[in-house]
Amino acid sequence: MQAYLDTLEKEFLLHQNPEIAAKQKAYLKNHFEHFGLTTTVRRTITKPFFDKAFLPPKSELKSIVITAWEKPQRDFHHFAQELVFRYKKDFEESDIELMEYMITHKSWWDTVDYIGMHLIKNYFKKFPHKKALYIDKWLASDNLWLQRTTIYCQLKDKTKMDIELLAKVIITLSPSNEFFIKKAIGTILREYSRIDAKWVVDFINNHEISKLSKREGTRLLS
Numbered sequence: 001m002q003a004y005l006d007t008l009e010k011e012f013l014l015h016q017n018p019e020i021a022a023k024q025k026a027y028l029k030n031h032f033e034h035f036g037l038t039t040t041v042r043r044t045i046t047k048p049f050f051d052k053a054f055l056p057p058k059s060e061l062k063s064i065v066i067t068a069w070e071k072p073q074r075d076f077h078h079f080a081q082e083l084v085f086r087y088k089k090d091f092e093e094s095d096i097e098l099m100e101y102m103i104t105h106k107s108w109w110d111t112v113d114y115i116g117m118h119l120i121k122n123y124f125k126k127f128p129h130k131k132a133l134y135i136d137k138w139l140a141s142d143n144l145w146l147q148r149t150t151i152y153c154q155l156k157d158k159t160k161m162d163i164e165l166l167a168k169v170i171i172t173l174s175p176s177n178e179f180f181i182k183k184a185i186g187t188i189l190r191e192y193s194r195i196d197a198k199w200v201v202d203f204i205n206n207h208e209i210s211k212l213s214k215r216e217g218t219r220l221l222s
Contacts, residue, residue: 001060004049005067005076011045012037012075024074031108032074046079050086058090062098069105077106081114088122096123096134100146107145109180116152124153131165139169144178151184158195166192167203174209185209186216193220 012035021036037045048054056064061084068080081102084095099119103112124131135153138146150169154161166188173181193200201221204214 001056001064001067004056005064008046008049008076008079012042012073015041015045028074028108028110032077032106033072035073035075037075042075042078046082049079050083055086058087061087065098066101069102074110077102077111078114081111081119085118085122088119088126091123091126093127093130096120096127096130099123103145103149104143109148112145112148113152113155116149117155120149120153121157135165135169139172144176144180147173147176147178148180148184151181151188155188155191161192161195163199170203170209171207174207174213179212182210182212183216185213186219189213189217190219193217197221 015035015037017036019036020038021034024034024036025032065080065084068076068083071077084098084102099115102115102119124134135150138150141147151173154166154169170185170189173185176182189200189204197220200217204217209217
């Protein structure tokens with residue numbers, strides 16, 4: 001496991017770009033360090049590490065992810081979440097604990113949204129009986145990133161959107177003063193307006209949501 005991450009770090013260092021790193025750090029409000037790799041460069045570097053022939057055993061996934069997550073560079077965090085995605089067909093019920101760890105540590109929108117849209121979404125597809133339990137738990141928490149995940153785990157669901165759940169989540173979170181919650185509500189309403197504009201208009205007209213959420217939610221509507 002350590003050799004796997006050490007080899008990856010050597011590749012990151014070989015391609016680092018301090019000028020790009022400074023811009024990336026500023027873009028994420030100086031919360032994280034960076035190697036200065038563009039997404040294209042990072043994914044070119046990491047592609048061999050995702051090859052089935054070189055993927056670590058699933059039993060080592062948690063250890064690898066937590067070790068990568070403890071590193072200061074954001075590139076490692078992006079790699080770790082994309083690594084977890086490679087095991088989506090092999091998810092176990094207990095893997096939700098690792099996903100919660102990723103959401104609640106080194107938290108910012110760039111990782112949390114990926115985790116919601118790609119990891120949590122696939123976890124709930126495999127274990128639908130866990131969905132209501134964790135959605136309720138996260139809504140009741142005071143962690144804005146867990147709350148945001150209750151929105152983003154349905155983003156891009158289009159005609160498969162669970163409308164009752166969408167309404168419940170938005171109504172529960174609408175009183176929040178958090179920018180990242182208000183923005184997320186607007187985002188999912190905007191995306192769903194592509195599928196059912198009338199539902200979105202009716203929902204906005206019949207519920208109190210923030211001006212930001214309303215503005216984002218109606219952006220595609222005439």
